[in-house]
Amino acid sequence: MVNLFHRAAVPAVGVACLVVLTACGGGGGNDDADKSGKGEVASLDSPAAGGGSASASADPDADRPQIRLDSTNEEVNRMYDAWLACLKEHGAAEKYKRKPNDPSVLACKGKEPLDPPELDPAKNPDYADDTRAMVKCMKGHGIKAMVVNGQWGLETGDEINRPYYNEYVIDCQVKAFGGDK
Known part of the structure; x- marks a missing residue:
C-alpha cells in the first residue's frame, strides 16, 4: 500500500504541495504566469470611525x-x-526550508494559492462523506483508490500513470466534493 495523494486531496502546505504538483503536471518558468494582477497592488487600511484600524x-x-475543484494542473502550476x-x-534562499516569518514568504503571501475550501476538512462538514465518494468515483474509472487516514489515496504508485488519471481526478473532485453526488 502506497500513500500517494493527489495535490488537491490533501490540504496543501506551501511548497510541499508544489512538489506533488510538479510530479503530476510539470510546468514551470512561464512568463505569463499571473496576468490577473491580484496581489500586485498594495492597499492601505482606512481608519475606523473611532480612529482605530479597520x-x-x-x-x-x-x-x-x-484553486477551484475543476482547476487543471496547468492552471494550478501557473498560480x-x-x-x-x-x-x-524577494530573495528566497533554499526551496524547501522557508519559515513562515521569512521576509520573502511574508512579501509573497498574497500570491500563495489557496486550496479549494471543499478540500479542507475544517471548512467542509461533509468532508468524510465526500472523501468516500471520491474513492468510489476513482474506482469507477478503474483507479485503485482508498481512504487512508481520512484522506483519499492510491493503492500503488502505478495508479498515477494510468491514462487520463489527471482528468479523472478533476472529474471526481467536482462530483464528490462539489455536491454532484
Whole structure:
C-alpha cells in the first residue's frame, strides 16, 4: 500500500504541495504566469470611525489566488509559478526550508494559492462523506483508490500513470466534493 495523494486531496502546505504538483503536471518558468494582477497592488487600511484600524477584521486571504475543484494542473502550476517567482524575486534562499516569518514568504503571501475550501476538512462538514465518494468515483474509472487516514489515496504508485488519471481526478473532485453526488 502506497500513500500517494493527489495535490488537491490533501490540504496543501506551501511548497510541499508544489512538489506533488510538479510530479503530476510539470510546468514551470512561464512568463505569463499571473496576468490577473491580484496581489500586485498594495492597499492601505482606512481608519475606523473611532480612529482605530479597520484591518483587524479583514480577511488575510482575500486577495490570494483560489484553486477551484475543476482547476487543471496547468492552471494550478501557473498560480504556483507566480508565487515561486515572487519568492525568488524577494530573495528566497533554499526551496524547501522557508519559515513562515521569512521576509520573502511574508512579501509573497498574497500570491500563495489557496486550496479549494471543499478540500479542507475544517471548512467542509461533509468532508468524510465526500472523501468516500471520491474513492468510489476513482474506482469507477478503474483507479485503485482508498481512504487512508481520512484522506483519499492510491493503492500503488502505478495508479498515477494510468491514462487520463489527471482528468479523472478533476472529474471526481467536482462530483464528490462539489455536491454532484
